Amino acid sequence: MxxxxxxxxxxxxxxxxxxxxxxxxxxxxxxxxxxxxxxxxxxxxxxxxxxxxxxxxxxxxxxxxxxxxxxxxxxxxxxxxxxxxxxxxxxxxxxxxxxxxxxxxxxxxxxxxxxxxxxxxxxxxxxxxxxxxxxxxxxxxxxxxxxxxxxxxxxxxxxxxxxxxxxxxxxxxNCVIGTYLGADGSGKDNIKLPAGGSRLPASQETVNQKLHYVKMRGKETFKIAVRAMGDAVLTVLEQSKISPDEIDWLIPHQANIRIIRAVANRVSLPMEKVIVNIDRYGNTSAASIPIALDEAVRDERIKEGDIIAMVAFGAGMTWAASVIRW
Ligand SMILES: CC(C)(COP(=O)(O)OP(=O)(O)OC[C@H]1O[C@@H](n2cnc3c(N)ncnc32)[C@H](O)[C@@H]1OP(=O)(O)O)[C@@H](O)C(=O)NCCC(=O)NCCS
Known part of the structure; x- marks a missing residue:
């Protein structure tokens, strides 16, 4: 392969x-x-x-x-x-x-x-x-x-x-060493944009009820995110036969600094090895990991041969992790 x-x-x-x-x-x-x-x-x-x-x-x-x-x-x-x-x-x-x-x-x-x-x-x-x-x-x-x-x-x-x-x-x-994807549709209502799709087509009523905006159950999402992201990193590391202490950089999805800290803690990584830019961008969803990766490559924090773990979590619910040797 x-x-x-x-x-x-x-x-x-x-x-x-x-x-x-x-x-x-x-x-x-x-x-x-x-x-x-x-x-x-x-x-x-x-x-x-x-x-x-x-x-x-x-x-x-x-x-x-x-x-x-x-x-x-x-x-x-x-x-x-x-x-x-x-x-x-x-x-x-x-x-x-x-x-x-x-x-x-x-x-x-x-x-x-x-x-x-x-x-x-x-x-x-x-x-x-x-x-x-x-x-x-x-x-x-x-x-x-x-x-x-x-x-x-x-x-x-x-x-x-x-x-x-x-x-x-x-x-x-220097290659993508491992990838891992997961999902759990039972959490479909935790983060959602309710209207505009085939379930609830756009109408004056949906506009009046503000159903074309993001709705979120913050607390539930927080708990599931911490668990799922921690599990996902550990799973992809195990599948890739890489131990957590070999990681040079963790690039987590930038949803909340408290989620990021909890995930780093779960993987026993010091925050110095975690790439964080949530302070400047907030949660940019699918863009958060590639923006953080690009910044760390361009400012030369990431160097050739580094082992990088990336982990994300989102609506669906979905989660994913991967390990790369740079
Ligand atoms: C949304 C989130 C920041 C809320 O933080 P929290 O510590 O759970 O806060 P709570 O929801 O318990 O709210 C605490 C209080 O702050 C209030 N509050 C909520 N948002 C507030 C805001 N922006 N400013 C001030 N107060 C706020 C609440 O009304 C609540 O007040 P109450 O105690 O009088 O009822 C947090 O739950 C979170 O980050 N969840 C995950 C969200 C996420 O990552 N989504 C995307 C996943 S990819």
Whole structure:
């Protein structure tokens, strides 16, 4: 079986910064509450003329530049997003057109915050199977328009952004070592955007009831996230025959600093080995891991040969983990 490796990364976050103080002018909250309970100080939000495909395209172009790959060489584009431009066409097709990747198949993948690691597992499998050589995987989200800016329990958490990576086959040891995916649909109501789909089509009533915005059971989600993310890292490490003390970097989904600390604790990793940027971006869902990965690669925290574990958790419920030797 062929192995795959990440040969380039890129990310993009919209320019507009929304601080906790800005949100405290909109709902009954405070910078102190948000920082203590979530770790978020500020997040980026899209402008009126930006959609998910726009920021995904910018991240994709940066990843292709760093991989030194021409868009026409791409065989497949996967965009992981829970906030696509449209139900259809897929955001991946729009990105394919924007970057001129004429020879690539393209599809969206919806696994909420776990979407990037689901995409990594799928891309890795296509390469292992010998079907494709150059795969672009993107996590991109614009939650701004799907949040109820009068609901302090959700609007303080999320942010917008995009991150991308290019996968290629390799014969070297620096490769994707293991991937692990999981889901439990019995938790489907814990995080949800209730209306607009076939279950509850858009109507005046759904708009009046604000059912086109994210609804979340925070406490339940928190508990399940800590358990599922801890289990997922330990499972992928065991499957990959890597012990926790071999990990150089853990890149967890950036949902809440308290969840991140609990997961690090479960894997017995000091926080110095955990990549955290939730303070600057909030929870960017499928984009959070590729943004954190790209930043750590570009500022050279991640070095060749490092063992990187990544773990995510999201609506569905879904979870995913992977181990890479960089
Ligand atoms: C949402 C979350 C931050 C709430 O933190 P918490 O410590 O569980 O807080 P609680 O929900 O118990 O709320 C405590 C109090 O703060 C209040 N509160 C909630 N949001 C608030 C806010 N933004 N500002 C101020 N007070 C707030 C609550 O109303 C509650 O008040 P009460 O005690 O008078 O009823 C936390 O549950 C969480 O992060 N959950 C996981 C969410 C997540 O990661 N989702 C995405 C998964 S990919």
């Amino acid at each position: 062929r192995k795959s490796t990440i040969v380039g990364t890129g990310s993009y976050a919209p320019e507009k910064v929304l601080t906790n103080e800005d949100i405290a002018k909109m709902v009954d909250t405070s910078d102190e509450w948000i920082q203590t309970r979530t770790g978020v100080k500020e997040r980026r939000v899209i402008s009126k003329d930006e959609a998910t495909s726009d920021i995904a395209t910018k991240a994709a172009i940066r990843a292709l530049e760093s991989a030194r790959i021409n868009p026409s060489e791409l065989n497949l584009i996967i965009v992981a997003t829970a906030t696509p431009d449209f139900f259809f066409p897929s955001t991946a097709c729009i990105v394919q057109h924007n970057i001129g990747a004429k020879n690539a198949a393209a599809f969206d993948l919806e696994a909420a915050c776990s979407g990037f690691l689901y995409s990594l597992a799928i891309g890795n499998s296509f390469i292992s199977a010998g079907l494709y050589n150059n795969i672009l995987i993107i996590g991109a989200e614009t939650f701004y328009n799907f949040l109820d800016w009068e609901d302090r329990t959700t609007c303080v958490l999320f942010g917008d952004g995009a991150g991308a990576a290019v996968l290629r086959p390799t014969t070297a040891e």
